[in-house]
Amino acid sequence: MDEIGLLASSLPDAPPPAPEVVARARARLTTHTTHGVRRGRHLNWTLIIGAAMATAAVITVVALAATLLAPAPAPVLGTPKTGERLLLELADRVEKLPAETGAYWRVQGTRVHRHLVGKEPTRYWIASRGDIVQWAPRKPGALYVQETESFGIRPDTPADEKIWRKQGSPDRWRLPKCDNASVCGPTVLEDKRSRRKYRTMGQVTEPGMGGLSVAELDALPTDPARLRERLEGYHKADQKRGVPWSWEEFIRSAVRNMMTAPTRPGLRAALLRLYAEQSEARTAREGNDPLGRSAIVVTVGDEISYQVGTRLVPTTKEIFFDSRTGEGTTERFVTVNAEGGFPKGIVVSSIVIDKMGWTDERPKLPPGCRGKAGVTC
Numbered sequence: 001m002d003e004i005g006l007l008a009s010s011l012p013d014a015p016p017p018a019p020e021v022v023a024r025a026r027a028r029l030t031t032h033t034t035h036g037v038r039r040g041r042h043l044n045w046t047l048i049i050g051a052a053m054a055t056a057a058v059i060t061v062v063a064l065a066a067t068l069l070a071p072a073p074a075p076v077l078g079t080p081k082t083g084e085r086l087l088l089e090l091a092d093r094v095e096k097l098p099a100e101t102g103a104y105w106r107v108q109g110t111r112v113h114r115h116l117v118g119k120e121p122t123r124y125w126i127a128s129r130g131d132i133v134q135w136a137p138r139k140p141g142a143l144y145v146q147e148t149e150s151f152g153i154r155p156d157t158p159a160d161e162k163i164w165r166k167q168g169s170p171d172r173w174r175l176p177k178c179d180n181a182s183v184c185g186p187t188v189l190e191d192k193r194s195r196r197k198y199r200t201m202g203q204v205t206e207p208g209m210g211g212l213s214v215a216e217l218d219a220l221p222t223d224p225a226r227l228r229e230r231l232e233g234y235h236k237a238d239q240k241r242g243v244p245w246s247w248e249e250f251i252r253s254a255v256r257n258m259m260t261a262p263t264r265p266g267l268r269a270a271l272l273r274l275y276a277e278q279s280e281a282r283t284a285r286e287g288n289d290p291l292g293r294s295a296i297v298v299t300v301g302d303e304i305s306y307q308v309g310t311r312l313v314p315t316t317k318e319i320f321f322d323s324r325t326g327e328g329t330t331e332r333f334v335t336v337n338a339e340g341g342f343p344k345g346i347v348v349s350s351i352v353i354d355k356m357g358w359t360d361e362r363p364k365l366p367p368g369c370r371g372k373a374g375v376t377c
Contacts (some may be wrong), residue, residue: 081286103133104358129152198366265331290330290332329353
């Protein structure tokens with residue numbers, strides 16, 4: 001599956017990706033479409049929190065102003081816990097949770113991209129918003145369903161709306177090009193809502209762990225040593241197929257995929273213990289996600305360049321794990337350094353999981369979407 005193309009079509013109001021970042025992302029995610037070990041695997045569990053943010057990672061967007069900084073974590077009494085210890089303690093808690101089940105595993109997420117627009121010297125912020133809902137069936141052979149909807153682009157805050165009205169209430173904006181025109185050029189944004197779209201999917205293949213079915217997830221061992229052995233087999237198979245990622249990149253991808261998948265608590269705990277051995281585990285810290293939920297936050301991955309005015313500035317990605325369940329709740333990109341007059345630590349793009357879990361409710365599809373895979377309506 002072409003994840004970048006799929007998510008780009010779901011986010012029509014976002015600027016085009018930088019070519020150099022697209023090439024890197026495609027090399028990692030979509031080099032091949034078959035797998036020598038696992039055939040007929042299903043939809044990537046990270047279409048909402050993983051692939052959606054992988055797509056956001058290749059989209060050049062404008063950073064938030066200092067007034068839009070994410071809220072600081074709640075104060076912690078005493079010395080805050082950090083690093084792999086947090087992940088190991090989280091694994092211990094997760095392991096004790098009861099297993100749940102249902103007819104569908106439903107994940108509902110909200111994504112936001114923000115852009116700086118308007119006339120100098122008074123500029124304002126606009127935000128494009130939308131949601132994605134994914135339904136994954138427990139019953140083998142049943143169809144996966146993805147719902148997407150764009151809410152358009154509007155001024156981000158009441159203060160931004162005031163400036164927007166003074167400048168004529170436009171519904172179309174042109175972003176400036178970067179200094180390096182070969183990386184990013186001028187982009188036009190339009191305030192257009194989209195009707196809700198439904199896509200039905202059958203069997204697809206994915207590199208890494210993103211395409212495992214519910215049955216395949218249930219078959220994975222919960223002992224960390226045995227799980228490592230199984231994952232190493234998948235990693236080697238991907239390498240033989242030409243997927244150019246290291247073990248560190250593979251385990252990172254596996255954790256991101258399966259923290260939003262219907263993994264039973266024992267498997268989630270084993271994954272967290274393997275993840276605690278990786279170098280980025282040292283960045284783990286306590287915090288709150290954008291909805292105020294207690295979380296363990298990890299800084300992951302390589303720096304990605306985003307457009308801030310006429311500059312490309314480095315950003316890094318943060319993943320939030322629920323402090324009770326170990327499930328992924330948020331991915332976001334934040335500026336690494338003070339660039340172009342903007343301080344570090346500014347959120348430029350985010351996706352938040354609003355709801356996730358098993359349900360006996362079923363997706364309600366419009367006429368024409370039933371009974372067939374590969375239909376968009």
